[in-house]
Amino acid sequence: MSQQPRRRLPENYMVIWVDENMDMTNKDCHNTLAQLRGVVNQVIPYTTAEECVQQLNENPEEISFVISSGALGQHMVP
DSSP states (O other), rough: OOOOOOOOTTTEEEEEOOOOTOOOOOOHHHHHHHHHHHTTSSEEEEESHHHHHHHHHHHHTTTTEEEOOOHHHHHHHO
C-alpha cells in the first residue's frame, strides 16, 4: 500500500508542544520536532504551562493545537 504525500496545514495554524521534561539535547526530541515541522510550519516547544498560555493569549487569531503531557495537561485543562 503506497503512502499519500503529507499535506501542509495553512500558515495560520500553530502547534504548541508543552512538556516539563522536554530535553532539547535529546535526539528523539529533535526528531519529533522535525516530524511535526514536516506537517506544520510553526511548531513551538515550551516547558511550562505559563509559557504556553501566554503564547495562546498573545496570538488569539491563530488556530492553535496544544500537545501536552500527563499532569501538565491536566493543569492546563481542568
